[in-house]
Amino acid sequence: MTRESxxxxxxxxxxxxxxxxxxxxxxxxxxxxxEVSIPAAVRHNLQAISTLSHGALALISGRxxxxxxxxxxxxxxxxxxxxxxxxxxxxxxxxxxxxxAQVVAALDAMLNSSMANWPGTQLETKGMAFALHYRQxxxxxxxxxxxxxxxxxxxxxxxxxxxKCVVELKPQGTDKSAAIRAFMQEAPFAGRIPVFIxxxxxxxxGFLVVNAMQGLSVKVGEGSSxxxxxxxxxxxxxxWLEQMKLQLDQDKTTSVRSKGYESLSGRI
Numbered sequence: 136m137t138r139e140s141x142x143x144x145x146x147x148x149x150x151x152x153x154x155x156x157x158x159x160x161x162x163x164x165x166x167x168x169x170e171v172s173i174p175a176a177v178r179h180n181l182q183a184i185s186t187l188s189h190g191a192l193a194l195i196s197g198r199x200x201x202x203x204x205x206x207x208x209x210x211x212x213x214x215x216x217x218x219x220x221x222x223x224x225x226x227x228x229x230x231x232x233x234x235x236a237q238v239v240a241a242l243d244a245m246l247n248s249s250m251a252n253w254p255g256t257q258l259e260t261k262g263m264a265f266a267l268h269y270r271q272x273x274x275x276x277x278x279x280x281x282x283x284x285x286x287x288x289x290x291x292x293x294x295x296x297x298x299k300c301v302v303e304l305k306p307q308g309t310d311k312s313a314a315i316r317a318f319m320q321e322a323p324f325a326g327r328i329p330v331f332i333x334x335x336x337x338x339x340x341g342f343l344v345v346n347a348m349q350g351l352s353v354k355v356g357e358g359s360s361x362x363x364x365x366x367x368x369x370x371x372x373x374x375w376l377e378q379m380k381l382q383l384d385q386d387k388t389t390s391v392r393s394k395g396y397e398s399l400s401g402r403i
Contacts (some may be wrong), residue, residue, distance in 0.1 A: 146351070146382060150191075153184060153322040154315055154341070155204065156333035157196040159299065160355050166271055168198075168259060171206065175379060180376040185212055188384035190225055191323045195311050196295075197303060197337055199261050200229075204314050217264045218296060218337060219314035224321055232306045233263050238290055243306065249282050263306055270300035273313050298335050311341035319348065320336055333362075 155161055161181070162171045193213040194203050200216040200223055213323040215222045221231040234242075239262070246265055250256045255272025256279060258265060269279045283302045287293045296303040296310075315331060318324045329350035331341045342352035342361040354362035355372055366372055 146330070146379065151188060151351075152319065152327035152329045153188060153192040154195050154318070154329060154331040154345075155181070155192075155200060156311075156331075156335065156338050156341075156355075157194055157203065160332055160369065160372055161194075162206065164299070168266075168268070173206050174373070177373055177376060179209060180373075180380045181212070182210050183380045184376065185210070187380070187387060189323050190325075191327055193318055193324075193329075195219070195314050195333075195341065197264075197266065197298065197390045213318065215311065215314035215318070217261050218303070218305055218309050219311055219317075220263050220309040222314055222317060224318070225323060230317070230394070231263070232309055234292065234306055238292070239263070240292070242286060245286070246282070250279070253278060257263035265302070265304045266298075266301050268301045273300070276300075288348070296337055298337050303337075311338060312344035315341050315344050338362075346364065349354060 157173070158164060158168070158171055161177055162173045172337060181192065190212070195215040197218050198204055198206070198216055200214050200221050201279060203214050203216055213223055213225045221229065223229050238343055242265060243260060246258050246267065250258050250267065253269075253272055253275040255269070257268040257271070259268060259335065267279050267283055269276050280302055283295055283304060285328070286304055287295045292307055293304050294307045296305055305382070306309045311333075316331060319327075319329060329345045329348050330353070331338070331345045331350065332353040332355060333341060334355035338354075339361050342354070345352045346361065346363060351364060352362040353364045353366055354360040355366045356368060
């Protein structure tokens with residue numbers, strides 16, 4: 136993991152808050168969103184890191200919270216879904232933004248009608264947001280983007296979020312940077328150094344806010360980015376998680392031994 140010619144700094148010996156994107160970061164990209172999975176070993180390491188950091192680990196994704204819970208099970212951690220439009224904090228409380236029911240109904244009808252004309256495209260409905268996928272129909276990319284832009288013009292309460300072979304329509308004022316800010320103001324994240332790992336355009340706002348907090352931003356894959364560090368792909372993410380678990384466990388063991396010696400010295 137490198138930045139230009141600099142070696143990625145040691146993450147041991149400090150108090151960190153960990154934030155992870157899912158698709159393309161913890162899970163390999165698949166042709167269809169419902170084909171994605173997080174390997175069991177990765178879920179195990181996430182659980183270990185969460186425990187060792189006293190719960191300061193969250194998943195931040197464009198997927199709804201219900202899907203994130205299913206992908207991460209049996210792991211139960213704080214979550215931000217639909218790019219922060221819905222968020223579950225460490226106490227289990229939900230914070231959600233919504234669109235008016237009539238707007239959701241109108242969007243659903245218009246988007247389904249238009250995308251039915253472009254075989255291979257897929258509309259993913261998320262309740263308060265819509266994802267227009269074209270990974271299996273790249274020839275319709277311009278049409279899908281134009282459709283999304285027309286919906287934003289028609290409904291000003293919407294924001295457009297481009298991604299890898301997808302464009303999303305979501306409520307204004309929602310992005311991953313807002314979700315990270317919210318978590319960082321709450322226990323157990325507050326007072327820690329944020330670490331955010333993501334792979335997509337949807338993660339760039341998160342990188343910027345983490346940089347502003349003097350944290351560690353990590354881009355997975357190729358392409359320009361505001362992230363200060365880089366991993367080549369999900370396999371490197373998996374290797375980093377294993378190293379992180381071992382490092383945190385070592386820090387804990389060292390701390391316990393140090394406290395034990397201090398206690399013994401005091402008794403003497």
